[in-house]
Amino acid sequence: MTTFLAISITSFLWLLIIRERDSIEPESFWNLIKAVVLGGFLSMILLTIIYIPFYMVLPRSFFDLDAVRSGSAWHAKLIFGLYIGIVEESAKAFAALIFTSKLKAFDEPVDGMIYGMAVGLGFAAIENFEYVSRYSLAVLINRSAFSVPLHFALGGVWGYGLALAKFKYHNNSRLIIIIPLILAAAVIHGLYDFFCFMGASKLSSGMMIIFITYSTFFWSFFKTKKLVAVSTFLSPGECSNCRTVNESSDIKCRKCGAELPDRGEFYDGDEK
Numbered sequence: 001m002t003t004f005l006a007i008s009i010t011s012f013l014w015l016l017i018i019r020e021r022d023s024i025e026p027e028s029f030w031n032l033i034k035a036v037v038l039g040g041f042l043s044m045i046l047l048t049i050i051y052i053p054f055y056m057v058l059p060r061s062f063f064d065l066d067a068v069r070s071g072s073a074w075h076a077k078l079i080f081g082l083y084i085g086i087v088e089e090s091a092k093a094f095a096a097l098i099f100t101s102k103l104k105a106f107d108e109p110v111d112g113m114i115y116g117m118a119v120g121l122g123f124a125a126i127e128n129f130e131y132v133s134r135y136s137l138a139v140l141i142n143r144s145a146f147s148v149p150l151h152f153a154l155g156g157v158w159g160y161g162l163a164l165a166k167f168k169y170h171n172n173s174r175l176i177i178i179i180p181l182i183l184a185a186a187v188i189h190g191l192y193d194f195f196c197f198m199g200a201s202k203l204s205s206g207m208m209i210i211f212i213t214y215s216t217f218f219w220s221f222f223k224t225k226k227l228v229a230v231s232t233f234l235s236p237g238e239c240s241n242c243r244t245v246n247e248s249s250d251i252k253c254r255k256c257g258a259e260l261p262d263r264g265e266f267y268d269g270d271e272k
Contacts, residue, residue: 003132010144011125018117021224022110024231024240031105032118040122043095050087069197077197085189092123093158093182109163110227116159117152124151150192150213156220157185163227168266188216230266
């Protein structure tokens with residue numbers, strides 16, 4: 001019970017931070033909680049399905065995590081890290097695709113990243129149960145500071161692809177738009193795991209883990225701000241920062257000075 005409460009509380013706090021980014025038309029907590037819970041479990045199911053062909057083809061020694069951490073050469077650690085990145089980010093992204101495919105609340109670009117982050121948070125929460133049961137509750141502190149924000153920030157990477165696929169390139173296949181961003185997230189994830197395998201206690205590896213986690217985190221949050229500025233719920237010329245309605249020809253908000261993006265460029269002239 002203590003473990004459940006601890007993981008639930010830390011996950012909810014991160015969920016509040018995610019929702020805060022959706023400032024124009026915030027998603028309901030119910031939808032976000034469903035994305036965390038259902039998306040998390042669905043991504044775990046898909047993870048198992050994606051894992052099967054790898055398990056059938058690769059030697060059993062490849063999956064010995066303890067051996068990878070302790071005795072493998074650096075290139076073996078890198079390959080295993082990239083393998084984990086590809087499998088996990090693919091599972092999370094396809095879970096988010098399924099969850100949002102008929103979701104009426106997915107009605108502005110930033111929602112792609114918000115739901116992507118929520119699914120990533122759900123995946124991380126389920127992983128936390130596994131790690132806490134294997135080690136101790138103390139491991140939750142480290143994971144809440146690094147693994148959890150990285151998981152949902154990576155959800156923001158391919159979640160940006162969800163936004164592009166639905167609003168800017170909605171006449172194209174969603175997979176064509178999203179797959180490159182899934183691969184980008186997988187590489188980032190793989191590098192993070194690689195430095196964990198190299199030894200998080202080492203100064204160089206520890207610094208890289210911090211850099212990868214929070215550079216991805218801040219990139220995702222920067223992108224959410226950009227997508228909020230082109231919300232479908234804003235009037236032409238309306239500033240997403242202070243909600244002042246400016247002239248359509250204005251480049252910056254007359255009240256707060258915030259940059260006004262060209263919404264036509266994002267929607268490609270066909271706002272949906």
